Amino acid sequence: MVGTVPIGSGHPIVPQTMCNTHTNDIEATVAQCIRMRDAGAALIRITCPGLTDVPHMAEIRRRLHEAGVETPLVADIHFSSATAIAVAPYVEKVRINPGNFHKDHAEACRQFAQLVQVCKKNGTAIRIGLNHGSLGQRITDLYGNTPEAMAKAAMEWLELCIQNDFYNVVVSLKSSNTIVMVQAYRLLAAAMQERGVVFPLHVGVTEAGNGDSGRIKSCVGISSLLSEGIGNTIRVSLTEDPVAEIPVARYLADRYDGRIGSSLVQVRVEGKKVQAVYEAPSRERLLLDASCDFGKRLLDREIDEVSFTGTYLDPDGNPIPVEKDGFGEYLADELLQAARRRFYKPEYIACPGCGRTMYNLQETFEQVKARTAHLKDVVIAVMGCIVNGPGEMADADWGYVGEGNHKVSIYKGKEPVLRHVPDTEAVDTLVRLIEEDRA
Numbered sequence: 001m002v003g004t005v006p007i008g009s010g011h012p013i014v015p016q017t018m019c020n021t022h023t024n025d026i027e028a029t030v031a032q033c034i035r036m037r038d039a040g041a042a043l044i045r046i047t048c049p050g051l052t053d054v055p056h057m058a059e060i061r062r063r064l065h066e067a068g069v070e071t072p073l074v075a076d077i078h079f080s081s082a083t084a085i086a087v088a089p090y091v092e093k094v095r096i097n098p099g100n101f102h103k104d105h106a107e108a109c110r111q112f113a114q115l116v117q118v119c120k121k122n123g124t125a126i127r128i129g130l131n132h133g134s135l136g137q138r139i140t141d142l143y144g145n146t147p148e149a150m151a152k153a154a155m156e157w158l159e160l161c162i163q164n165d166f167y168n169v170v171v172s173l174k175s176s177n178t179i180v181m182v183q184a185y186r187l188l189a190a191a192m193q194e195r196g197v198v199f200p201l202h203v204g205v206t207e208a209g210n211g212d213s214g215r216i217k218s219c220v221g222i223s224s225l226l227s228e229g230i231g232n233t234i235r236v237s238l239t240e241d242p243v244a245e246i247p248v249a250r251y252l253a254d255r256y257d258g259r260i261g262s263s264l265v266q267v268r269v270e271g272k273k274v275q276a277v278y279e280a281p282s283r284e285r286l287l288l289d290a291s292c293d294f295g296k297r298l299l300d301r302e303i304d305e306v307s308f309t310g311t312y313l314d315p316d317g318n319p320i321p322v323e324k325d326g327f328g329e330y331l332a333d334e335l336l337q338a339a340r341r342r343f344y345k346p347e348y349i350a351c352p353g354c355g356r357t358m359y360n361l362q363e364t365f366e367q368v369k370a371r372t373a374h375l376k377d378v379v380i381a382v383m384g385c386i387v388n389g390p391g392e393m394a395d396a397d398w399g400y401v402g403e404g405n406h407k408v409s410i411y412k413g414k415e416p417v418l419r420h421v422p423d424t425e426a427v428d429t430l431v432r433l434i435e436e437d438r439a
């Protein structure tokens with residue numbers, strides 16, 4: 001239970017999202033939470049970077065209750081167990097990566113056990129959120145930076161929960177790589193089954209980007225799991241206004257809870273090639289339906305190619321042929337890239353932004369995409385903060401990481417190659433470095 005919201009089998013899939021306001025801007029955060037609730041978010045996460053933000057969290061919750069908004073709040077904690085412990089009484093859930101609490105594993109375990117006691121006392125749930133790319137040294141030394149490592153790490157923390165007789169726990173194993181995230185959740189589901197325990201899972205593709213690509217990538221990863229009965233709460237992470245995430249998350253929840261079906265009307269199969277015919281009620285719906293109908297099959301290599309025909313309705317209700325202006329081909333290209341079968345453009349990783357973001361992430365991401373569209377076979381990350389960005393951008397070849405104070409660090413792989421680049425020059429510098437490297 002996260003406040004009044006049950007998460008688990010036998011209950012509807014819970015769509016959630018996260019604020020991208022600064023937590024100390026209480027008015028903006030409250031206003032965004034209300035818009036999220038109105039759009040259909042069942043849980044709302046807010047970043048809580050340090051102890052000084054705990055009173056802000058308490059005040060946000062108080063004002064939301066005053067406004068009649070009872071949507072449970074989740075405090076997002078990255079490193080500080082003290083902050084997690086301090087904020088736990090004021091929210092319905094805390095999201096942590098206990099492996100990052102302390103470099104010494106025994107000390108991290110002790111801090112985690114302390115948090116569990118506080119959560120037990122206050123009826124607060126915990127999300128153990130382990131992202132590919134920020135697993136911590138100990139786990140990667142033992143198992144590598146792999147889906148196996150993610151599942152093993154989760155099982156270690158779940159064992160500690162069991163030892164402490166604490167079951168109000170949900171687990172996430174996110175990655176921006178759809179293959180890695182699907183495999184990690186499948187391994188964890190199997191490991192829990194073997195152990196004879198079932199903890200609910202929070203499923204998402206992290207740093208999925210924006211626009212069509214972000215929606216398609218999220219749907220490919222999340223639907224692959226929901227269609228197997230893996231996943232109880234979901235977040236579609238988009239580098240956009242977080243309210244825009246909710247219709248996509250609602251679509252996935254409705255579809256895998258059986259409230260809606262696909263607009264697919266016919267499938268012709270020739271070997272591993274599929275031709276799909278749609279009669280979709282909108283362009284967006286075609287995109288989501290196609291991602292869920294064929295994403296998993298591409299990801300699991302059951303099929304190699306998919307092409308699209310049929311119609312979708314424009315906003316005035318006129319039927320538009322799917323092939324018009326190359327849309328069908330574009331959709332197939334996007335889907336193959338999201339399932340990591342063929343890369344027709346650079347692969348972008350972009351965090352959704354949160355209260356730690358110190359620059360206009362959405363605008364910068366658009367600039368980076370526009371200036372790098374010609375560079376194929378390269379993975380480019382655009383990350384909102386220097387605290388978590390470098391760790392979270394996982395297997396990116398290049399990274400644009402906001403430092404704050406209008407400065408940017410540029411990363412090549414895991415290493416910063418330039419620091420403190422003025423943000424007015426940073427996109428040019430990134431493009432120059434990538435092009436020089438490829439020359």
Ligand code: SF4
Pocket residue numbers: 351352353354355356357383384385386387388389392
């Ligand atoms: S990387 Fe992005 S989403 Fe993650 S903490 Fe930093 S700003 Fe927030």
